[in-house]
Amino acid sequence: MRPAAGLPRLAAPATALAPPRPAAGQHGLTAAPLQPPAPAPAPEAPGRLPTGLPALDAFLGGGLPRGQITEVCGGPSSGKATLALAACLQAIAAGGAAAWIDASAGFWPLAALEAGAPADRLLVVRTPGDMAAWRAADILLGASGAVDLVVVDLAGRASLGEGRLTRLHRLAERGGAALVVLNGRPAESASLGALVALRLRVRRRDEGADGLEVDVARHKRGPDGRAFLEPLHDPDRLRLSSTL
Amino acid sequence: MTRIACAFLPRFELALLARREGPGFWRQPAVIADLSASPALVREATPAAEQAGVCSGMTVAEARVRCGELSVHLPAPEARGQAEAQVLAALARLAPQLATDGHGAFFLGLSGMERLVRDERVYAARVEAALRPLGFAASVGIAGHPSAAWVAARRGVGPVAPGSDARFLASVPLAGLDLSEPARTLLALLGVTTAGQVVRLPRGTLGRRLGPEGERLDRLCRGELFPPETVPTAACVPRVPAAAGLDLPSPTDALEPILFLMKGLVGGLLARVAAERKALAELTIEAELEDAGRSRLVHRLSPAEPTLDVRLLVDLVRLWLERAPFADPLRSLRVVASKVAPAVARQLRLYTRRQDEGTAALDRALARLAAAFGPQAVVRPTLAPRYLPEGRVVWVEAQSGPEAPWGPRVEPPGGGPGEPGPRPWALRLLPVPEPVELTGGAPTPSAWVPGAPRLLVRRGQPPRRVLRIEAVQRRSGEWWEAPFDRSYAWVVCDGGERFWLFHDHRCGRLFLQAVAD
Numbered sequence: 035m036r037p038a039a040g041l042p043r044l045a046a047p048a049t050a051l052a053p054p055r056p057a058a059g060q061h062g063l064t065a066a067p068l069q070p071p072a073p074a075p076a077p078e079a080p081g082r083l084p085t086g087l088p089a090l091d092a093f094l095g096g097g098l099p100r101g102q103i104t105e106v107c108g109g110p111s112s113g114k115a116t117l118a119l120a121a122c123l124q125a126i127a128a129g130g131a132a133a134w135i136d137a138s139a140g141f142w143p144l145a146a147l148e149a150g151a152p153a154d155r156l157l158v159v160r161t162p163g164d165m166a167a168w169r170a171a172d173i174l175l176g177a178s179g180a181v182d183l184v185v186v187d188l189a190g191r192a193s194l195g196e197g198r199l200t201r202l203h204r205l206a207e208r209g210g211a212a213l214v215v216l217n218g219r220p221a222e223s224a225s226l227g228a229l230v231a232l233r234l235r236v237r238r239r240d241e242g243a244d245g246l247e248v249d250v251a252r253h254k255r256g257p258d259g260r261a262f263l264e265p266l267h268d269p270d271r272l273r274l275s276s277t278l
Numbered sequence: 279m280t281r282i283a284c285a286f287l288p289r290f291e292l293a294l295l296a297r298r299e300g301p302g303f304w305r306q307p308a309v310i311a312d313l314s315a316s317p318a319l320v321r322e323a324t325p326a327a328e329q330a331g332v333c334s335g336m337t338v339a340e341a342r343v344r345c346g347e348l349s350v351h352l353p354a355p356e357a358r359g360q361a362e363a364q365v366l367a368a369l370a371r372l373a374p375q376l377a378t379d380g381h382g383a384f385f386l387g388l389s390g391m392e393r394l395v396r397d398e399r400v401y402a403a404r405v406e407a408a409l410r411p412l413g414f415a416a417s418v419g420i421a422g423h424p425s426a427a428w429v430a431a432r433r434g435v436g437p438v439a440p441g442s443d444a445r446f447l448a449s450v451p452l453a454g455l456d457l458s459e460p461a462r463t464l465l466a467l468l469g470v471t472t473a474g475q476v477v478r479l480p481r482g483t484l485g486r487r488l489g490p491e492g493e494r495l496d497r498l499c500r501g502e503l504f505p506p507e508t509v510p511t512a513a514c515v516p517r518v519p520a521a522a523g524l525d526l527p528s529p530t531d532a533l534e535p536i537l538f539l540m541k542g543l544v545g546g547l548l549a550r551v552a553a554e555r556k557a558l559a560e561l562t563i564e565a566e567l568e569d570a571g572r573s574r575l576v577h578r579l580s581p582a583e584p585t586l587d588v589r590l591l592v593d594l595v596r597l598w599l600e601r602a603p604f605a606d607p608l609r610s611l612r613v614v615a616s617k618v619a620p621a622v623a624r625q626l627r628l629y630t631r632r633q634d635e636g637t638a639a640l641d642r643a644l645a646r647l648a649a650a651f652g653p654q655a656v657v658r659p660t661l662a663p664r665y666l667p668e669g670r671v672v673w674v675e676a677q678s679g680p681e682a683p684w685g686p687r688v689e690p691p692g693g694g695p696g697e698p699g700p701r702p703w704a705l706r707l708l709p710v711p712e713p714v715e716l717t718g719g720a721p722t723p724s725a726w727v728p729g730a731p732r733l734l735v736r737r738g739q740p741p742r743r744v745l746r747i748e749a750v751q752r753r754s755g756e757w758w759e760a761p762f763d764r765s766y767a768w769v770v771c772d773g774g775e776r777f778w779l780f781h782d783h784r785c786g787r788l789f790l791q792a793v794a795d
Contacts (some may be wrong), residue, residue, distance in 0.1 A: 040641030043518065044579060044619075084454065110775070110793060110795060111774070111775040111776055111777075111793050111794055111795050113794075113795065114795060115567035115706070115793070115795035116703050116704045116795065117701075118704065119702070119703075119704040123755040131640060138706065139709070140705060140706035140708070140709070141704070141706065142671055142707035142792060143671065143704065143705070144658050144661075144667065144670055144671050144705060145702035145703050145704075145705060146702045146704070147660070147661040147671060148661065148702075149671075149702045151384075151702065153658070153659050154658060154660070155658075156658060156659065157640075157644075157656065157658055157676055158656075158657050158659060158673070158676075159647055159651065159655060159656055159657060160655045160656075161651060161655065162651075165649065169650065170650070170651065171646060173597075173643055173646045173647055174642075174643050174647070174648060176640050176646075177640065177643035177646070179458075180639040180640040180642070180643040181643075183639065185447050220779075222723045236777065237773075237774065238773070238776070248787045257707075260424055274554070
């Protein structure tokens with residue numbers, strides 16, 4: 035979804051997603067160093083888990099909400115997994131651990147490993163289907179304090195009963211972990227449920243260079259119907275808008 | 279007063295052979311030889327071999343000269359270890375503390391058993407009787423010190439009166455000990471015939487004259503032959519794993535009734551384990567099913583750390599049974615505490631930091647995930663040194679415990695949040711490379727001409743307009759195993775979609791390998 039006309043737009047640095055630049059001795063999947071260098075992140079806000087995308091973090095008041103459910107929507111190759119992986123790496127860099135529940139059996143973090151990301155504290159759980167993925171999330175969130183972030187990467191289109199969603203929400207709330215659900219549905223489709231605290235619609239933009247466009251479709255504890263303005267380095271890289 | 283019994287099994291390794299070959303083996307001239315020594319030495323000899331002039335300590339070559347029919351056998355450490363375990367298990371019924379010297383002497387600690395061992399001769403007879411069914415003819419000595427008990431056992435004198443160990447050792451004639459011929463001759467020439475006379479010699483004299491054999495004799499006569507580890511302790515007592523089981527009156531395959539029964543069994547099992555101040559580290563479940571062949575299932579479950587928590591174990595059982603339910607109704611159930619570890623005082627946990635709690639929680643989660651989905655489903659990615667890009671990500675099984683990479687939480691430098699790391703693409707690897715086509719120009723990415731119109735065609739999907747092709751790179755190698763020669767490239771399509779393609783130069787076709795998501 036395009037941001038509403040007239041809303042001020044927030045831009046991330048031009049290197050929110052670095053284009054491939056093969057380094058000597060490596061092949062073309064290696065992500066190049068950030069340029070210009072991203073500013074050092076602000077100290078982690080209470081109850082927030084930074085995503086590593088400064089503009090998005092600033093807009094969300096520090097990052098993804100801990101103890102809450104975040105839904106990231108977008109079609110194939112939209113960049114939703116990239117956003118979630120960035121949050122995982124940020125959690126690991128901050129000394130925690132993250133879990134990626136892979137029901138699609140295709141998660142392949144080669145670029146992250148070759149870029150030197152600390153993926154050794156990234157736990158990947160391969161589950162046979164979406165129902166098993168929810169069960170794995172239940173187990174991980176039930177072990178309070180085990181991980182800071184649980185990403186549920188679904189194979190099909192996400193659908194979940196209200197009861198299961200309530201249970202996951204309670205578990206996340208008790209342990210303080212952020213639960214991120216990657217939903218392959220089109221951006222216009224309905225949300226997972228009323229307990230989703232943050233809903234992001236992601237699509238990849240390419241206008242000469244790579245970029246990510248994020249619409250904040252729902253933000254329960256954030257600004258209501260307002261947008262935040264930062265100096266626009268490149269308006270076409272990372273666009274944020276709130277529809278609430 | 280400390281009392282120690284020694285059960286001496288003469289010619290222990292030959293006795294193992296005799297158990298296998300039958301009693302007739304003792305009538306044959308045979309030796310156990312230590313071939314690792316240079317020259318090879320006789321370690322044990324049968325009575326028939328000794329009658330032919332062969333004795334322990336002699337070189338094998340000399341023994342063969344003295345006895346042409348001599349059969350030479352090698353030591354069997356594995357069989358010896360098994361036999362020692364059998365003997366220790368038999369002796370564990372008679373004493374709470376055990377030890378062995380590894381050469382056929384087994385020590386039993388009798389401390390605190392004074393009221394049970396009123397007559398030491400009767401006790402010695404009970405020890406001998408306990409080993410007879412195993413095929414060993416033991417002789418038992420009882421004294422206040424391992425050396426005195428060992429000598430008493432070897433000489434068959436039975437119990438040594440309390441407080442008279444030194445007097446007993448001093449009176450032992452050297453002729454009754456296994457000494458080599460040169461040593462025996464030298465000591466006879468010196469007029470030394472008893473252990474007491476050896477003790478009166480200056481310390482170290484015998485070692486200088488007779489070498490290792492003299493040193494050993496010196497230490498034996500002074501009561502210093504056996505090191506402290508041969509003092510019987512409870513650690514050597516073989517543990518019989520605690521187990522509990524029941525037969526179901528009516529076989530069932532329903533999960534909840536099985537878990538209810540399991541909870542009762544595991545609860546009783548843990549009570550027994552806890553009574554030994556231990557915690558359960560591995561639970562073995564043996565289930566007999568009501569099928570035609572009455573098949574038997576054995577499954578082992580390991581909690582993240584040794585535990586005495588019934589709920590946690592039953593929860594692991596639940597996860598396992600939900601993943602792999604019984605194919606037929608359950609007929610009987612048995613649980614065994616197959617591994618235990620010392621229990622840790624709960625109070626210590628009050629002082630552990632939150633990070634340790636987080637690690638422990640992660641360990642628990644790992645154990646539960648492994649039980650629910652199998653250990654291969656819980657992995658972490660590592661980078662492997664491969665030429666083929668698809669082979670560079672290797673998934674290793676995620677282990678719990680202190681050696682796990684996530685171990686304790688890592689605080690970033692300065693205590694604040696870490697520097698923002700790289701933000702690479704998350705990729706989705708296709709299980710099998712998918713053949714694709716690039717239409718409207720040269721078919722390979724390396725032949726791409728900027729500005730030329732082009733479409734990416736995937737089977738069953740609408741064509742996508744290609745904006746550009748990036749990072750073309752040719753890679754080849756691994757000729758020793760599965761040679762390849764490919765050009766990899768990123769194809770950026772309209773709408774920002776990114777596809778990772780390779781052109782296989784060996785077959786001339788284009789394949790889609792991964793998609794950036």
